[in-house]
Amino acid sequence: MPFALRWQPPSPAGSSIILELPCYIKVKGYTWQARATANPERNPYSMELHGANSIGGPWTAAHSFSGETGWTMDELRTWSADSSPPGPFRFFRFNVTRIDKTEEGKPQGGQAYFLAASVTEDECSAGIHNCDSQEGVCTNTAGSFTCHCNSGFSGDGVSCGIQIPPSDIGRGDIESFSWTKDAAKLYNGFVTIHKTYSGAVCPGEYRVYSSDDWRNNPGVSTSTAGSENLPSSLFDGDFQGSPWKTTNALSGLSAASESSTHVILGTPCHILLAGYAWQAKDTGDPEENPSSLTVSGANSTSGPWTVLHSFEGVTDWTAGEIKSWPVDVRTGPFNFFRFGIRRVMDTADAKASGDQAFLYANRWTEVNECSTGLHNCDPLATCTNTDGSFTCACPSSLDDSGWDAVGVLCGKRIPETHIGRGDSDGFSWTKDDDNLFNGFVTIYKDYSGSVCPGRYRVYSFEDWGSNPGITTTVDTGNENPPSSLFDGSELGKPWNTAASDVASFNASADSNINVMLGTPCYLTPAGYAWQAHELCCQNRNPSKMTVWGGNSTSGPWTAIGSFEGETGWSAGETKTWKSDDRSQRFNFFKFNVKRIQDSQPGKAAGDQAFFWAADWAELDECAAGVHNCDSQATCTNTEGSFTCACTGGLEGDGAACGVRIPPSDIGRGDSESFTWTKDTSTLFNGFVTIYKDYSGSVCPGRYRVYTSHDWGNNPGLTTSIATDENPPSSLFDGNTAGEIWKTQAKVAGLSNTTESEVHIILGTPCSLTLSG
Known part of the structure; x- marks a missing residue:
């Protein structure tokens, strides 16, 4: 019977007609016959033939032609397939791309049929089924087929494997809980739950990790609650008891973004995954099952993760139903499997639940890890x-x-626990008001123990609680000094900031709170730890922090490690992290607190901070070149530090060396033994300048002092000097005797909002390259 299709403008798409057969054929050739009565020019000039086994494809090219001209009425033309007979297929698509006519027209044909190399109705023998390729068995039925798994394997036949965890592992639900909660091994702030299995299949410890809270979870505890919906119930091989269920709602079908909630199963063997299954709880609420889910494999909870399969748009769950899927790629093996629930079946956001989740292992093996x-x-x-x-x-x-x-994590704890208390209740460290940092005293302790002995020094970028200021005294029982962070003791008041403006965990921007520890040895950090105070204020602990290492207070800094999202601090809890970089040694360490656990801005606080050192060494700073001695100084290594001494008759502290100018014998410029000269003819800012002519061998000539502000007891525009005058020339006379220089008016202190601009200028008779 002829057919007619409306012709579309010539294009690769063309006009198509699809034929569905009740059987499967391999195509050896095909024919096309023109209509017997009229319009031979409407027959195909070019056409493509494709085969498939569903109307949705995928489509396989069987043959194509072009340049077929000169069609006559009732003419029959035949073409051979391109190569060995393609197929078998039961869907065939004829795609007419042009007709044998100069202008546009409607394609038509009298009839088309196939020359079949083989014909079968058996999908199994034809190999066009989707049964598991290794352990699935295909059984032909009238017009279709069924799949089942070989003996000893579980699954729906599409995916077959050894069920892991085994069904007799033991119940993990609250009604008959035989697993164990581990409060010492947390994941994302939640307890992990484990079970040791001694059966024949994949024996050893199974452990479940949850990224999010589950319903009626009693917290970080080894006990269970009476109505708890445990994640271990997902993997216990039993549909009895209360299923797993989240505390919070996950993204529904209409949500703008997906959730990132996941549950991880750690297995004692390494598995090459063939497929997996999910069972809905049998008590209702099918909308709580996943509509979008991703299953990934790894060899640790931190990855890297390989996506094995994912689905979306599954919206036909029924109570108690088991759905299974084959993986997209059989790769691995892995012993950690992550079920990432991206959306639930409900239109609105809703809690997620599930009765069972299990793996179909193509094979498992006890790998030598x-x-x-x-x-x-x-x-x-x-x-x-x-x-x-x-x-x-x-x-x-x-x-x-x-x-x-x-x-x-192996190492030596630094500072050691018996370094000595640095809190205000039992303070044994020393405040150094001669060595300030960012306007605050530094605090040090000389330690004589066996591990990293020498001087430890703490530097704070910000003020701390009840700090009495630039003094060597401690406000006993009230102060929260940063030295308490590094004293190895839980006793006494912990460190906390004075200000209550540190960013909360949900703030729009980070804070930049820094506490720095200088150590007497160079250490390779294997890990670092932070301990919350055991009595108070867990919300003040960091939820986001970066730890840096360097070899001076000014860096350069290398990131040792960082974390964020730590919002599960409990009283006295110590959290530890492995270092990201173990390639370098450092002796300065900066703890950069960016956010705290609280939901509102507040103080940052901590009881202990310390390192686990993979190695430590009293490094020879002089030989290693990590000192600050002047290039014209001699560096001498000492225990835990070094000294610098100027050479060649140069003066200075060793960090800066040079020729002293003005020379120390220039002559006194103080009011008690004034040898300089006041010059009333050369004023600066309305004040006399003061000069001295020096005839020594170093930078001889006239030195002149200029000042922007009046000095103490200045008699005015005169060449004479008052008995108790404080002239600026006394600053540059190389002598500590007599009256010092002092301004007449007060200048800004540390608490003033604006700074003063008092300056003194020394003019020298020679040009200098300044060393210090």
């Missing part, structure tokens, strides 16, 4: 392979930090 590098032992620790896992052990020269697990 030590030899393959799939362990988390410290680089200096010894890794020992065990059945289903591994152990780590720190070397005898280092201590175990106790963080995460044994041997994961």
Whole structure:
């Protein structure tokens, strides 16, 4: 029977007609016959033939032609397929791209049929099914097929594998809880939950990690609540009891953005994943199941993560239903699997829930994590392979930090715990009002222990609580000095800032609060730790912080590590982080607090801050070139530090060396033994200038002093000098005897809002290159 389609302008798309067959054929050739009665010019000049096994494709090119001209009525033309018979297919698309006519027209044809190399109705034998390629069994049915898994494998036949966790692992729901909560090993501030399985399939410890809170979670505790919806119930192989359910709502179908909530299952074996399944709870609320979900694999909770499969738009969940999916790519193996719930099935935002989630393993193996590098032992620790896992052990020269697990972070704690209290209740450090930093006293402690002995010094960029100012005294029982952060003791008042304006965890911009520790040795930081005060104010602890290392108070600085989103601080809790960079040694460390845990701006605070050092050394600063001695000075190494001494008769403190100008024998310029000359003919800003003619060997000639402001007891525009006068020439006479220079009026102090602009100018008879 002829067909007619409205012709479209010539294009690669053309006009198409699709034929669906009740069987599957491999195409050896095909025919096209012109209409017997009229219009042979409407037959195809060029055409494409494609085959597929669904109307949505994918489409495979079977043949195409172009340049077919001279059609006559009722003419039959035949073409062979391009190569070996493509297929089998049961959908065929004829795409007419041009007709045999100069101007536009409607394509038509009398009939078209195929020359089949083979014909079958059996999808299984034709290999056009979607059963699991390795462990699936395809069974032909009338007009279709079914899939099931080989004996010993679980799944729906489309994806088949060994079910992990095994169904007899033990219940993880609240009604019959046989797993264990681990309050010492947290993930994103929540307890992890583990179970040791001794069966034949993938034996060892399974552990569940949740990025977000679950319903009725009692907090950081090993106990359970009576109506808790535990994430372990997702992986216990049993549909009984209360299912997993989130505390907070996740993005619904209509939400503008997706959620990032995930649950991770850590397995004791390494798995090559074939597929996975999710079961809805059987008590209702199907809208709480995921409509969009991503499953990823890794070999640690921190990744890197490889996406194995994802779906979206699944909106037909029913109570108790199990849905399963094959992975897109069988890669790995992995022993951490992350279920990322991006959206729930509800239109509006809603809580997420699930009764079961399990894996279909194509194969599993007890990998030697030590030899393959799939362990988390410290680089200096010894890794020992065990059945289903591994152990780590720190070397005898280092201590175990106790963080995460044994041997994961090894080092020496610096400062040591017995360095001496630096809090205001038991202050044993020393305030140094001669060495200020940013306008505040520095605080130091000389330590004589075996690990990194020498002088520790603390520098603060900001004021601290109840600071009495530039003094060597401590406000006992009230002050919150920064030295209490580094004294190795939980006793006494902790450090906190004076101001209550540190950015909250949800602020629009970061703060920049810095406390710096200088150590007497150079250390390689393996990790760092921060401890909250045990009695008060957990919301003052940092939720966002960066730790920097350098070799001077001015840097340059290298980031050692950083964190953000830490909003689960509890009283007395110590949090530890591994360093990002273990390639360098430093002896200055800056703790940069950017946000605190509170939801409102407030003070920043902390009880302890310390390092785990992979190594430390009393570095010879002189040999290493990390000193600040002048190029004309001699550097001498000392225990924990160095000294500088000027050479060649030069003067200075060693950090700056040079020829002293004015020379020390220039002659006294004070009012008690005045040898300079007041010049009433050369004024500066209305005041006399004062000069001295020097005839020594160093920079001889006239020195002249100019000042912008009046000095003490100045008798005015006269060449005479008063008995108790404080002339500016006394500043430059190389002598400490007699009256000092002093202004007549007061100038700005530290608390004034604006600065003064008092200046004194010394004119020299020679040109100088200044050293210091």
